[in-house]
Amino acid sequence: MTDAISYQAIQGKKATASSIVMWKLIKEDVNCVFDRDPASRNSLEILTTYPGVHAILAHRINHWLWNKGLKWLARFLSNVSRWLTAIDIHPGATIGRRFFIDHGLGVVIGETTEIGDDVTLYQGVTLGGRKMKPGKRHPTLGDNVIVGAGAKILGPFRVGSNCRIGSNAVVLNEVPDGATVVGIPGKIVACQDPSDADCKRRFEADREAFDSYAVDAPTEAHKDEVEQLRHELAQLQARLSEFEKVVTKHDAAFSAGESGKASLKTGS
Numbered sequence: 001m002t003d004a005i006s007y008q009a010i011q012g013k014k015a016t017a018s019s020i021v022m023w024k025l026i027k028e029d030v031n032c033v034f035d036r037d038p039a040s041r042n043s044l045e046i047l048t049t050y051p052g053v054h055a056i057l058a059h060r061i062n063h064w065l066w067n068k069g070l071k072w073l074a075r076f077l078s079n080v081s082r083w084l085t086a087i088d089i090h091p092g093a094t095i096g097r098r099f100f101i102d103h104g105l106g107v108v109i110g111e112t113t114e115i116g117d118d119v120t121l122y123q124g125v126t127l128g129g130r131k132m133k134p135g136k137r138h139p140t141l142g143d144n145v146i147v148g149a150g151a152k153i154l155g156p157f158r159v160g161s162n163c164r165i166g167s168n169a170v171v172l173n174e175v176p177d178g179a180t181v182v183g184i185p186g187k188i189v190a191c192q193d194p195s196d197a198d199c200k201r202r203f204e205a206d207r208e209a210f211d212s213y214a215v216d217a218p219t220e221a222h223k224d225e226v227e228q229l230r231h232e233l234a235q236l237q238a239r240l241s242e243f244e245k246v247v248t249k250h251d252a253a254f255s256a257g258e259s260g261k262a263s264l265k266t267g268s
């Protein structure tokens with residue numbers, strides 16, 4: 001997580017001593033785009049055409065103002081940034097180094113969100129709250145997390161480092177390090193390190209709980225019904241094979257009768 005700013009700062013306590021000066025943060029925010037967007041070509045292009053970069057640059061300043069107690073100014077400038085970029089970052093949000101929002105349109109980051117280093121968000125991501133209660137109500141993202149387009153992470157829980165959140169997932173619970181989460185509500189579909197006990201346990205639990213195609217697990221009543229149907233099917237099969245025996249017998253008798261008539265006619 002960033003050593004520049006801490007969640008304590010939001011709480012009005014003294015901000016963690018910062019060894020990283022603003023310009024260095026900004027330079028890193030621009031340079032990291034080269035690694036994460038294959039379409040990027042040069043710094044001028046990134047500085048002039050990436051709304052995600054504009055939004056984080058504005059946020060670095062707004063967050064500094066927020067921590068200095070200039071709360072109205074911070075919120076006003078963050079609103080101006082939102083008008084220009086369509087990205088809404090509350091100035092209280094704590095964001096780590098080398099943060100990148102690709103495309104950006106419709107991203108919302110709530111006040112008590114904490115984001116680690118090297119995190120990437122795509123358009124339409126919401127890092128939001130579910131309760132009106134003041135205090136920590138938005139998620140904490142570890143380092144190196146990727147959040148796919150349109151995903152919503154809602155609540156004051158942690159999404160571990162190296163996690164990948166699938167596009168359009170809705171994540172409502174803590175996610176262990178290295179997990180890949182997809183769907184609504186978000187379920188773990190893979191663990192980066194298969195020997196990670198925590199991730200594996202959650203993966204197994206989610207797989208167990210997953211009701212494919214929204215079909216519930218069979219109840220006792222369903223099981224009884226299936227048993228009854230099996231019983232009826234066995235009875236029908238027994239009757240059918242009796243019927244087949246009778247038909248075969250009649251068939252043989254009829255064939256014998258027909259051949260008798262034919263020999264009489266030919267006199268053989």
Ligand SMILES: CC(C)(COP(=O)(O)OP(=O)(O)OC[C@H]1O[C@@H](n2cnc3c(N)ncnc32)[C@H](O)[C@@H]1OP(=O)(O)O)[C@@H](O)C(=O)NCCC(=O)NCCS
Pocket residue numbers: 103122147148149150164165166167168169180181182183189190
């Ligand atoms: C979640 C994600 C990171 C997984 O990628 P991956 O590790 O390569 O995983 P896979 O593609 O092998 O998918 C694993 C399983 O999850 C499913 N899955 C993948 N992404 C999903 C999603 N967003 N929603 C629902 N299910 C998804 C796959 O169908 C697959 O299921 P299966 O095992 O039953 O076949 C990726 O699919 C994703 O959503 N990335 C975000 C990309 C994005 O937002 N791009 C925007 C660019 S503008």
